Amino acid sequence: MTEGRCLCGTVRFEIDGPFSSMLHCHCSMCRKHHGTAFATFVAAPLAGFRFVAGEESIAKYDSSPGFHRSFCKVCGSVLPEGMPAIGLVVCPAGDLDGDLGIEPQMHMFTGSKAAWYEITDGLPQHEEYPPQFGMQGTARSKVETHGDAAQGSCLCGGVAYEVTGTPLRFYYCHCSRCRHARSAQHAANIFYRADGFRWVRGADLVQDYQLSGAQFFGVAFCRRCGSKVPRVSVERGVVNVPAGSLNNDPGIRAQAHIFVDSKAPWDRITDSIPQFTEMPPRR
Ligand SMILES: [Zn+2]
Ligand SMILES: [Zn+2]
């Protein structure tokens, strides 16, 4: 039995397993909902799945006809979806701790992949759904470019922002907090100076969650759709932009994998980006 939870711990659930599939999805909806390069999902029999706490704190957003995406109202973590028609529960792997008895098998919706992310692991890649799913894909996302500001928005379109200035750093963080905050294999965070950042619309829709006991760790998300959006740290004068929320190519590429000592057992780093056990030394 595998236990899962959102970042704040309000929503908890159990999955008996076994996990039958594990895949990475690069579609623009997953990238925005999680704020990362891609989402990773595991599937298991629905009969062996149950919520054990916090079901009343789950919000749902209808992302396409007949399909919704769930998230925790308090912290924004993406939550499992039961799919009665196929008898499966589909769960973001970042919600789960420990060895899952399965490893990633393929990438899907690589036709919508972020320009700043390179796939290097040699797993099969499908432009949309893999053929064995027998499903039609949705429209592919287009990368928009306007001037030199990095621009982004949430899945429902209620929140939009832009940020100018040179990015300070771009890290893939594998720590347990980021895995639960993004419900993903790792976070993809680009930091800019806060004075170049502005909300274009929907600042009133942004929900902020500060992890208790942590000095700086928190998450900002759209309270309507659950998408991860930038979080401004006034004290530090920086804004953390979840790269998956961007609509255009920020130019910069990831500079480091950080907190790799905390990565998930099924997470294999196969690219040549420098790795640090915790934080890299400050330049
Ligand atoms: Zn939560
Ligand atoms: Zn997806």
Ligand SMILES: [Zn+2]
């Ligand atoms: Zn939204």
